[in-house]
Amino acid sequence: METTNARSTNVNCVxxxxxxxxxxxxxxxxxxxxxxxxAMLDLADELRVNPGGVLHKVADLTxxxxxxxxxxxSILEPGPERDIFRWHAIAGGxxxxxxxxxxxxxxxxxxxxxxxQVLLFSEPDRFYAEMRGVEPRIYESLLAPWxxxxxxxxxxxxxxxxxxxxxxxxxxxxxxxxxxFASAAHQTVLALDKAYASQADLEKRVEESAFLLSDAxxxxxxEMADREQADSRRRQxxxxxxxxxxxxxxxxxxxxxxxxxxxPLDAVxxxxxxxxxxxxxxxxxxxxxxxxAELTRVGRMTRGRRHFDRRSSGAAxxxxxxxVDSALSHHEGRIRHSGITTLRRFRLHRPLLCFSFEIxxxxxxxxxxxxxxxxxxxxxxxxxxxxxxxxRKTSRAxxxxxxxxxxxxxPAAIRQRLFEPFVTAWTDPGAGLGLxxxxxxxxxxxxxxxxxxxxxxxxxxAVRLPYLExxx
Numbered sequence: 001m002e003t004t005n006a007r008s009t010n011v012n013c014v015x016x017x018x019x020x021x022x023x024x025x026x027x028x029x030x031x032x033x034x035x036x037x038x039a040m041l042d043l044a045d046e047l048r049v050n051p052g053g054v055l056h057k058v059a060d061l062t063x064x065x066x067x068x069x070x071x072x073x074s075i076l077e078p079g080p081e082r083d084i085f086r087w088h089a090i091a092g093g094x095x096x097x098x099x100x101x102x103x104x105x106x107x108x109x110x111x112x113x114x115x116x117q118v119l120l121f122s123e124p125d126r127f128y129a130e131m132r133g134v135e136p137r138i139y140e141s142l143l144a145p146w147x148x149x150x151x152x153x154x155x156x157x158x159x160x161x162x163x164x165x166x167x168x169x170x171x172x173x174x175x176x177x178x179x180x181f182a183s184a185a186h187q188t189v190l191a192l193d194k195a196y197a198s199q200a201d202l203e204k205r206v207e208e209s210a211f212l213l214s215d216a217x218x219x220x221x222x223e224m225a226d227r228e229q230a231d232s233r234r235r236q237x238x239x240x241x242x243x244x245x246x247x248x249x250x251x252x253x254x255x256x257x258x259x260x261x262x263x264p265l266d267a268v269x270x271x272x273x274x275x276x277x278x279x280x281x282x283x284x285x286x287x288x289x290x291x292x293a294e295l296t297r298v299g300r301m302t303r304g305r306r307h308f309d310r311r312s313s314g315a316a317x318x319x320x321x322x323x324v325d326s327a328l329s330h331h332e333g334r335i336r337h338s339g340i341t342t343l344r345r346f347r348l349h350r351p352l353l354c355f356s357f358e359i360x361x362x363x364x365x366x367x368x369x370x371x372x373x374x375x376x377x378x379x380x381x382x383x384x385x386x387x388x389x390x391x392r393k394t395s396r397a398x399x400x401x402x403x404x405x406x407x408x409x410x411p412a413a414i415r416q417r418l419f420e421p422f423v424t425a426w427t428d429p430g431a432g433l434g435l436x437x438x439x440x441x442x443x444x445x446x447x448x449x450x451x452x453x454x455x456x457x458x459x460x461x462a463v464r465l466p467y468l469e470x471x472x
Contacts, residue, residue: 139159403461
Protein backbone atom coordinates (compact mmCIF):
# COMPACT_ATOMS: atom_id res chain seq x y z
CA MET A 1 0.00 0.00 0.00
CA GLU A 2 1.30 3.48 -0.85
CA THR A 3 2.35 5.74 2.01
CA THR A 4 0.45 8.91 2.77
CA ASN A 5 3.44 11.07 3.82
CA ALA A 6 3.40 14.70 2.76
CA ARG A 7 5.27 15.59 -0.36
CA SER A 8 8.94 16.52 -0.10
CA THR A 9 10.02 20.13 0.28
CA ASN A 10 10.27 22.18 -2.91
CA VAL A 11 13.78 22.52 -4.35
CA ASN A 12 15.43 25.34 -6.32
CA CYS A 13 17.77 23.31 -8.56
CA VAL A 14 16.87 20.61 -11.09
CA UNK A 15 19.91 18.57 -10.05
CA UNK A 16 18.24 18.05 -6.66
CA UNK A 17 15.59 15.85 -8.34
CA UNK A 18 17.96 14.11 -10.79
CA UNK A 19 19.08 10.63 -9.68
CA UNK A 20 20.36 9.22 -12.97
CA UNK A 21 23.61 8.09 -11.33
CA UNK A 22 21.65 5.58 -9.22
CA UNK A 23 20.97 3.49 -12.35
CA UNK A 24 24.57 2.26 -12.18
CA UNK A 25 24.20 0.99 -8.60
CA UNK A 26 20.67 -0.38 -8.53
CA UNK A 27 20.14 -4.13 -9.08
CA UNK A 28 19.09 -4.69 -12.68
CA UNK A 29 16.90 -7.48 -14.07
CA UNK A 30 18.21 -9.55 -17.01
CA UNK A 31 17.01 -8.61 -20.52
CA UNK A 32 13.89 -10.39 -21.77
CA UNK A 33 14.89 -10.82 -25.42
CA UNK A 34 11.83 -12.91 -26.26
CA UNK A 35 9.44 -10.16 -25.15
CA UNK A 36 11.49 -7.43 -26.82
CA UNK A 37 11.67 -9.36 -30.09
CA UNK A 38 7.89 -9.79 -30.09
CA ALA A 39 7.49 -6.06 -29.38
CA MET A 40 9.67 -5.30 -32.40
CA LEU A 41 7.46 -7.43 -34.64
CA ASP A 42 4.32 -5.77 -33.25
CA LEU A 43 5.74 -2.31 -34.01
CA ALA A 44 6.71 -3.32 -37.55
CA ASP A 45 3.17 -4.61 -38.15
CA GLU A 46 1.66 -1.40 -36.75
CA LEU A 47 3.80 0.72 -39.08
CA ARG A 48 2.68 -1.41 -42.01
CA VAL A 49 -1.08 -1.41 -41.38
CA ASN A 50 -1.69 1.71 -39.25
CA PRO A 51 1.14 4.30 -39.32
CA GLY A 52 -1.03 6.88 -37.55
CA GLY A 53 -1.32 4.70 -34.43
CA VAL A 54 2.31 3.69 -34.13
CA LEU A 55 3.20 6.31 -31.46
CA HIS A 56 0.46 4.98 -29.19
CA LYS A 57 1.80 1.46 -29.83
CA VAL A 58 5.31 2.56 -28.83
CA ALA A 59 3.98 4.05 -25.57
CA ASP A 60 1.96 0.93 -24.75
CA LEU A 61 4.83 -1.51 -25.40
CA THR A 62 7.31 0.69 -23.49
CA UNK A 63 5.02 0.66 -20.45
CA UNK A 64 4.72 -3.14 -20.64
CA UNK A 65 8.44 -3.83 -21.10
CA UNK A 66 9.40 -1.46 -18.23
CA UNK A 67 6.50 -2.61 -15.97
CA UNK A 68 5.73 1.07 -15.47
CA UNK A 69 2.61 2.81 -14.25
CA UNK A 70 2.40 4.92 -17.38
CA UNK A 71 4.39 5.78 -20.52
CA UNK A 72 4.08 8.32 -23.29
CA UNK A 73 5.57 10.40 -26.08
CA SER A 74 5.98 14.18 -25.84
CA ILE A 75 6.68 16.20 -28.99
CA LEU A 76 8.20 19.69 -29.00
CA GLU A 77 5.95 22.32 -30.59
CA PRO A 78 6.18 26.11 -31.02
CA GLY A 79 3.84 28.04 -28.71
CA PRO A 80 2.43 31.57 -28.91
CA GLU A 81 4.95 32.84 -26.36
CA ARG A 82 7.33 29.93 -25.69
CA ASP A 83 7.85 26.37 -26.93
CA ILE A 84 5.78 23.60 -25.36
CA PHE A 85 5.83 19.81 -25.07
CA ARG A 86 2.53 18.16 -26.03
CA TRP A 87 1.63 14.60 -24.98
CA HIS A 88 0.80 12.93 -28.31
CA ALA A 89 0.60 9.38 -26.95
CA ILE A 90 -0.02 8.06 -23.43
CA ALA A 91 -0.51 4.57 -22.02
CA GLY A 92 -1.51 3.72 -18.45
CA GLY A 93 -2.78 5.86 -15.61
CA UNK A 94 -2.06 9.28 -17.13
CA UNK A 95 -4.24 8.86 -20.25
CA UNK A 96 -6.58 11.65 -19.08
CA UNK A 97 -3.72 14.07 -19.89
CA UNK A 98 -3.52 13.05 -23.59
CA UNK A 99 -2.90 16.09 -25.83
CA UNK A 100 -2.16 18.21 -22.78
CA UNK A 101 0.98 20.35 -22.73
CA UNK A 102 3.66 21.86 -20.50
CA UNK A 103 6.08 24.72 -21.29
CA UNK A 104 9.47 23.50 -22.46
CA UNK A 105 11.38 25.09 -19.58
CA UNK A 106 8.84 23.86 -17.01
CA UNK A 107 8.97 20.16 -17.91
CA UNK A 108 11.49 17.33 -17.40
CA UNK A 109 11.29 16.90 -21.20
CA UNK A 110 12.98 20.28 -21.62
CA UNK A 111 15.86 19.26 -19.36
CA UNK A 112 16.28 15.96 -21.25
CA UNK A 113 16.33 17.73 -24.65
CA UNK A 114 18.82 20.33 -23.35
CA UNK A 115 21.23 17.71 -21.98
CA UNK A 116 20.52 15.24 -24.82
CA GLN A 117 20.74 12.10 -22.66
CA VAL A 118 18.62 9.62 -20.73
CA LEU A 119 17.71 11.10 -17.31
CA LEU A 120 16.00 9.70 -14.20
CA PHE A 121 14.02 12.08 -11.94
CA SER A 122 12.78 11.50 -8.39
CA GLU A 123 9.51 13.28 -7.50
CA PRO A 124 9.97 15.82 -10.33
CA ASP A 125 7.06 17.96 -9.06
CA ARG A 126 9.36 19.21 -6.28
CA PHE A 127 11.15 21.34 -8.89
CA TYR A 128 8.64 21.63 -11.74
CA ALA A 129 5.73 23.53 -10.22
CA GLU A 130 3.44 22.94 -13.23
CA MET A 131 3.46 19.19 -12.45
CA ARG A 132 2.09 19.48 -8.93
CA GLY A 133 -1.48 19.17 -10.13
CA VAL A 134 -0.85 15.97 -12.17
CA GLU A 135 -2.68 12.98 -10.73
CA PRO A 136 -1.87 10.25 -9.93
CA ARG A 137 1.42 11.55 -8.61
CA ILE A 138 4.73 10.71 -10.35
CA TYR A 139 7.39 9.27 -8.01
CA GLU A 140 10.04 8.44 -10.60
CA SER A 141 10.26 9.51 -14.24
CA LEU A 142 12.70 8.02 -16.80
CA LEU A 143 13.04 9.92 -20.10
CA ALA A 144 15.03 9.53 -23.34
CA PRO A 145 15.35 12.20 -26.09
CA TRP A 146 14.85 11.59 -29.82
CA UNK A 147 15.67 13.82 -32.81
CA UNK A 148 14.01 14.53 -36.14
CA UNK A 149 16.04 15.86 -39.08
CA UNK A 150 19.02 16.37 -36.79
CA UNK A 151 17.28 18.58 -34.22
CA UNK A 152 15.63 17.68 -30.87
CA UNK A 153 11.98 16.79 -31.45
CA UNK A 154 10.62 14.96 -28.42
CA UNK A 155 11.02 12.44 -25.61
CA UNK A 156 9.85 8.94 -24.72
CA UNK A 157 9.11 8.58 -21.00
CA UNK A 158 7.94 6.10 -18.39
CA UNK A 159 6.80 6.96 -14.88
CA UNK A 160 6.32 5.15 -11.58
CA UNK A 161 3.16 5.88 -9.61
CA UNK A 162 4.32 3.99 -6.52
CA UNK A 163 7.28 4.85 -4.27
CA UNK A 164 8.12 1.12 -4.14
CA UNK A 165 8.66 0.79 -7.91
CA UNK A 166 12.08 1.97 -9.05
CA UNK A 167 13.59 1.87 -12.54
CA UNK A 168 16.89 0.14 -13.33
CA UNK A 169 19.53 0.18 -16.09
CA UNK A 170 17.58 -2.34 -18.18
CA UNK A 171 14.63 0.08 -18.22
CA UNK A 172 16.98 2.85 -19.37
CA UNK A 173 18.26 0.66 -22.23
CA UNK A 174 14.72 -0.20 -23.37
CA UNK A 175 13.55 3.44 -23.27
CA UNK A 176 16.62 4.65 -25.17
CA UNK A 177 16.19 1.97 -27.87
CA UNK A 178 12.47 2.55 -28.37
CA UNK A 179 13.01 6.33 -28.46
CA UNK A 180 14.89 5.80 -31.72
CA PHE A 181 11.92 3.88 -33.06
CA ALA A 182 9.63 6.75 -32.00
CA SER A 183 11.83 9.16 -33.99
CA ALA A 184 11.68 6.98 -37.13
CA ALA A 185 7.91 6.48 -36.75
CA HIS A 186 7.23 10.22 -36.29
CA GLN A 187 9.23 11.14 -39.39
CA THR A 188 7.52 8.35 -41.35
CA VAL A 189 4.04 9.68 -40.54
CA LEU A 190 5.10 13.20 -41.58
CA ALA A 191 6.60 11.84 -44.81
CA LEU A 192 3.39 9.97 -45.59
CA ASP A 193 1.28 13.10 -45.11
CA LYS A 194 3.60 15.07 -47.37
CA ALA A 195 3.68 12.29 -49.96
CA TYR A 196 -0.11 12.12 -50.16
CA ALA A 197 -0.36 15.90 -50.62
CA SER A 198 2.32 15.81 -53.32
CA GLN A 199 0.53 12.96 -55.07
CA ALA A 200 -2.68 14.95 -55.44
CA ASP A 201 -0.81 17.86 -57.01
CA LEU A 202 1.17 15.55 -59.30
CA GLU A 203 -1.91 13.77 -60.62
CA LYS A 204 -3.50 17.11 -61.49
CA ARG A 205 -0.51 18.37 -63.51
CA VAL A 206 0.80 15.23 -65.21
CA GLU A 207 -2.47 13.24 -65.73
CA GLU A 208 -1.58 9.71 -67.00
CA SER A 209 2.09 10.04 -65.94
CA ALA A 210 1.33 10.35 -62.21
CA PHE A 211 2.12 7.62 -59.73
CA LEU A 212 -0.17 6.34 -57.03
CA LEU A 213 2.12 6.78 -54.05
CA SER A 214 2.27 3.87 -51.68
CA ASP A 215 3.29 3.52 -48.06
CA ALA A 216 6.63 5.07 -47.20
CA UNK A 217 8.16 4.41 -43.88
CA UNK A 218 11.36 3.27 -42.21
CA UNK A 219 11.42 0.91 -39.32
CA UNK A 220 13.82 0.12 -36.62
CA UNK A 221 15.65 -3.18 -36.08
CA UNK A 222 17.28 -3.39 -32.68
CA GLU A 223 20.33 -5.53 -32.15
CA MET A 224 19.80 -8.72 -30.16
CA ALA A 225 22.61 -9.49 -27.70
CA ASP A 226 21.60 -13.10 -27.25
CA ARG A 227 21.02 -14.56 -30.73
CA GLU A 228 20.47 -18.16 -29.61
CA GLN A 229 17.50 -17.39 -27.33
CA ALA A 230 15.42 -15.66 -30.04
CA ASP A 231 16.99 -16.70 -33.36
CA SER A 232 13.72 -17.54 -35.09
CA ARG A 233 12.02 -14.25 -34.16
CA ARG A 234 15.15 -12.28 -35.11
CA ARG A 235 14.98 -13.66 -38.67
CA GLN A 236 11.31 -12.69 -38.90
CA UNK A 237 12.13 -9.15 -37.77
CA UNK A 238 14.92 -8.85 -40.35
CA UNK A 239 12.67 -10.02 -43.18
CA UNK A 240 9.99 -7.52 -42.17
CA UNK A 241 12.57 -4.74 -41.98
CA UNK A 242 13.99 -5.52 -45.44
CA UNK A 243 10.52 -5.43 -47.01
CA UNK A 244 9.73 -2.16 -45.21
CA UNK A 245 12.91 -0.52 -46.50
CA UNK A 246 11.94 -1.50 -50.06
CA UNK A 247 8.55 0.15 -49.58
CA UNK A 248 10.21 3.20 -48.03
CA UNK A 249 12.46 3.53 -51.11
CA UNK A 250 9.33 3.86 -53.28
CA UNK A 251 7.77 6.38 -50.90
CA UNK A 252 10.90 8.56 -50.94
CA UNK A 253 10.38 9.06 -54.69
CA UNK A 254 7.47 11.43 -54.02
CA UNK A 255 9.45 14.56 -53.22
CA UNK A 256 11.98 14.05 -56.03
CA UNK A 257 9.14 13.44 -58.53
CA UNK A 258 7.39 16.69 -57.59
CA UNK A 259 10.67 18.62 -57.82
CA UNK A 260 12.02 17.05 -61.02
CA UNK A 261 8.75 17.04 -62.99
CA UNK A 262 7.54 20.37 -61.59
CA UNK A 263 10.55 22.30 -62.95
CA PRO A 264 10.15 21.30 -66.63
CA LEU A 265 6.37 21.78 -66.44
CA ASP A 266 6.86 25.32 -65.15
CA ALA A 267 9.25 25.90 -68.04
CA VAL A 268 6.68 24.55 -70.54
CA UNK A 269 4.01 26.91 -69.19
CA UNK A 270 6.34 29.90 -69.54
CA UNK A 271 7.48 28.90 -73.04
CA UNK A 272 3.88 28.45 -74.26
CA UNK A 273 3.01 31.89 -72.90
CA UNK A 274 6.02 33.40 -74.68
CA UNK A 275 5.15 31.55 -77.91
CA UNK A 276 1.60 32.94 -77.80
CA UNK A 277 2.89 36.51 -77.67
CA UNK A 278 5.97 36.00 -79.87
CA UNK A 279 6.82 38.78 -82.31
CA UNK A 280 7.34 36.39 -85.23
CA UNK A 281 6.58 32.82 -86.35
CA UNK A 282 10.25 31.69 -86.17
CA UNK A 283 10.50 32.99 -82.62
CA UNK A 284 7.27 31.18 -81.65
CA UNK A 285 8.57 27.95 -83.19
CA UNK A 286 11.76 28.29 -81.20
CA UNK A 287 9.77 28.55 -77.95
CA UNK A 288 7.59 25.58 -78.95
CA UNK A 289 10.67 23.46 -79.74
CA UNK A 290 12.10 24.18 -76.31
CA UNK A 291 8.74 23.30 -74.72
CA UNK A 292 8.71 19.98 -76.62
CA ALA A 293 12.23 19.23 -75.29
CA GLU A 294 11.05 19.83 -71.72
CA LEU A 295 8.05 17.50 -72.22
CA THR A 296 10.38 14.83 -73.64
CA ARG A 297 12.46 15.11 -70.47
CA VAL A 298 9.31 14.64 -68.35
CA GLY A 299 8.45 11.52 -70.32
CA ARG A 300 11.93 10.10 -69.83
CA MET A 301 11.75 10.67 -66.08
CA THR A 302 8.29 9.10 -65.73
CA ARG A 303 9.33 6.03 -67.73
CA GLY A 304 12.34 5.65 -65.45
CA ARG A 305 10.06 5.88 -62.40
CA ARG A 306 7.78 3.14 -63.78
CA HIS A 307 10.79 0.87 -64.31
CA PHE A 308 12.00 1.62 -60.81
CA ASP A 309 8.66 0.90 -59.16
CA ARG A 310 8.00 -2.35 -61.04
CA ARG A 311 8.43 -5.36 -58.76
CA SER A 312 9.09 -8.76 -60.32
CA SER A 313 7.67 -11.86 -58.72
CA GLY A 314 10.90 -13.79 -59.31
CA ALA A 315 14.47 -13.53 -60.50
CA ALA A 316 15.01 -12.87 -64.22
CA UNK A 317 17.89 -12.19 -66.60
CA UNK A 318 18.48 -8.44 -66.48
CA UNK A 319 20.68 -5.89 -68.24
CA UNK A 320 22.75 -4.18 -65.55
CA UNK A 321 23.31 -1.20 -67.83
CA UNK A 322 19.57 -0.46 -67.83
CA UNK A 323 19.41 -0.93 -64.06
CA VAL A 324 22.30 1.51 -63.52
CA ASP A 325 20.70 4.10 -65.84
CA SER A 326 17.41 3.75 -63.94
CA ALA A 327 19.14 4.26 -60.57
CA LEU A 328 21.02 7.33 -61.86
CA SER A 329 17.78 8.70 -63.32
CA HIS A 330 16.26 8.51 -59.82
CA HIS A 331 18.95 10.99 -58.62
CA GLU A 332 19.08 13.04 -61.86
CA GLY A 333 17.82 16.23 -60.23
CA ARG A 334 20.21 16.05 -57.26
CA ILE A 335 23.18 15.25 -59.55
CA ARG A 336 22.46 18.20 -61.85
CA HIS A 337 21.73 20.61 -58.96
CA SER A 338 24.96 19.60 -57.15
CA GLY A 339 27.12 20.07 -60.26
CA ILE A 340 28.36 16.47 -60.19
CA THR A 341 30.15 15.02 -63.22
CA THR A 342 28.92 11.46 -63.84
CA LEU A 343 31.08 8.86 -65.60
CA ARG A 344 29.58 5.56 -66.83
CA ARG A 345 31.91 2.73 -67.83
CA PHE A 346 30.18 -0.43 -69.00
CA ARG A 347 32.57 -3.16 -70.10
CA LEU A 348 31.46 -6.37 -71.78
CA HIS A 349 29.27 -8.49 -69.52
CA ARG A 350 26.36 -10.83 -70.01
CA PRO A 351 22.85 -10.50 -68.48
CA LEU A 352 22.62 -11.32 -64.76
CA LEU A 353 19.99 -13.52 -63.13
CA CYS A 354 18.70 -11.30 -60.32
CA PHE A 355 15.78 -9.52 -58.68
CA SER A 356 16.13 -6.33 -60.71
CA PHE A 357 14.08 -4.12 -58.36
CA GLU A 358 16.32 -5.01 -55.41
CA ILE A 359 19.52 -4.38 -57.40
CA UNK A 360 18.08 -0.97 -58.40
CA UNK A 361 17.41 -0.25 -54.73
CA UNK A 362 20.99 -1.21 -53.85
CA UNK A 363 22.38 1.18 -56.49
CA UNK A 364 19.98 3.99 -55.49
CA UNK A 365 21.29 3.66 -51.91
CA UNK A 366 24.97 3.74 -53.01
CA UNK A 367 24.57 6.65 -55.45
CA UNK A 368 22.57 8.59 -52.84
CA UNK A 369 25.38 8.07 -50.30
CA UNK A 370 27.95 9.36 -52.82
CA UNK A 371 25.91 12.48 -53.56
CA UNK A 372 25.60 13.14 -49.82
CA UNK A 373 29.36 12.63 -49.33
CA UNK A 374 30.24 15.25 -51.97
CA UNK A 375 28.32 18.11 -50.32
CA UNK A 376 30.74 20.96 -49.71
CA UNK A 377 33.55 19.51 -51.86
CA UNK A 378 35.12 21.36 -54.81
CA UNK A 379 35.70 18.56 -57.32
CA UNK A 380 32.56 16.43 -57.59
CA UNK A 381 32.86 13.31 -59.73
CA UNK A 382 30.79 10.13 -59.60
CA UNK A 383 31.97 6.95 -61.35
CA UNK A 384 29.70 3.95 -61.95
CA UNK A 385 31.42 0.99 -63.61
CA UNK A 386 30.11 -2.47 -64.59
CA UNK A 387 32.45 -5.23 -65.77
CA UNK A 388 32.75 -9.01 -65.82
CA UNK A 389 35.37 -10.51 -63.50
CA UNK A 390 36.08 -13.43 -61.13
CA UNK A 391 35.68 -13.63 -57.37
CA ARG A 392 39.13 -14.23 -55.87
CA LYS A 393 37.75 -16.19 -52.93
CA THR A 394 35.42 -18.52 -54.84
CA SER A 395 37.01 -18.36 -58.35
CA ARG A 396 33.46 -18.02 -59.66
CA ALA A 397 32.55 -15.85 -62.67
CA UNK A 398 30.76 -12.72 -61.55
CA UNK A 399 29.98 -9.13 -62.44
CA UNK A 400 31.44 -6.25 -60.45
CA UNK A 401 29.52 -2.98 -59.96
CA UNK A 402 31.70 -0.12 -58.69
CA UNK A 403 30.40 3.19 -57.33
CA UNK A 404 33.17 5.71 -56.55
CA UNK A 405 33.04 9.36 -55.51
CA UNK A 406 35.38 12.23 -54.67
CA UNK A 407 33.57 13.02 -51.42
CA UNK A 408 34.77 13.66 -47.89
CA UNK A 409 35.34 10.00 -47.04
CA UNK A 410 34.65 8.39 -43.68
CA PRO A 411 36.60 8.19 -40.41
CA ALA A 412 37.91 4.81 -39.27
CA ALA A 413 35.39 4.59 -36.40
CA ILE A 414 32.50 4.79 -38.88
CA ARG A 415 34.09 2.40 -41.41
CA GLN A 416 34.34 -0.35 -38.80
CA ARG A 417 30.57 -0.23 -38.12
CA LEU A 418 29.13 0.72 -41.52
CA PHE A 419 27.06 -2.43 -41.94
CA GLU A 420 25.37 -2.16 -38.54
CA PRO A 421 21.78 -0.83 -38.49
CA PHE A 422 21.41 2.86 -37.51
CA VAL A 423 25.11 3.64 -38.16
CA THR A 424 25.64 6.52 -40.60
CA ALA A 425 28.38 8.99 -41.53
CA TRP A 426 26.02 11.88 -42.38
CA THR A 427 24.68 14.71 -40.25
CA ASP A 428 21.16 14.01 -41.58
CA PRO A 429 21.06 10.29 -40.79
CA GLY A 430 17.43 9.26 -41.38
CA ALA A 431 17.17 5.72 -40.15
CA GLY A 432 20.73 4.64 -41.03
CA LEU A 433 19.58 1.47 -42.81
CA GLY A 434 20.81 1.97 -46.42
CA LEU A 435 24.14 0.10 -46.34
CA UNK A 436 22.79 -2.61 -44.06
CA UNK A 437 19.92 -3.31 -46.47
CA UNK A 438 22.27 -3.05 -49.47
CA UNK A 439 24.55 -5.73 -48.06
CA UNK A 440 21.52 -7.92 -47.33
CA UNK A 441 20.49 -7.60 -51.00
CA UNK A 442 24.01 -8.54 -52.15
CA UNK A 443 24.04 -11.53 -49.80
CA UNK A 444 20.63 -12.65 -51.07
CA UNK A 445 22.17 -12.77 -54.56
CA UNK A 446 25.14 -14.85 -53.21
CA UNK A 447 27.38 -11.81 -53.61
CA UNK A 448 29.40 -9.50 -51.40
CA UNK A 449 30.15 -5.82 -50.87
CA UNK A 450 33.47 -4.15 -50.10
CA UNK A 451 34.06 -0.51 -49.14
CA UNK A 452 37.25 1.53 -49.18
CA UNK A 453 37.18 5.09 -47.92
CA UNK A 454 39.78 7.73 -47.16
CA UNK A 455 38.99 11.02 -45.43
CA UNK A 456 39.40 13.95 -47.79
CA UNK A 457 39.75 11.72 -50.88
CA UNK A 458 36.54 9.78 -51.35
CA UNK A 459 34.89 6.37 -51.16
CA UNK A 460 34.82 3.31 -53.45
CA UNK A 461 32.13 0.62 -53.08
CA ALA A 462 32.50 -2.64 -55.03
CA VAL A 463 29.58 -5.09 -55.27
CA ARG A 464 30.35 -8.51 -56.76
CA LEU A 465 27.41 -10.65 -57.89
CA PRO A 466 27.98 -14.17 -59.27
CA TYR A 467 26.35 -15.49 -62.43
CA LEU A 468 23.82 -17.97 -61.08
CA GLU A 469 21.57 -20.55 -62.63
CA UNK A 470 17.79 -20.60 -61.92
CA UNK A 471 18.26 -23.62 -59.65
CA UNK A 472 20.39 -21.44 -57.32
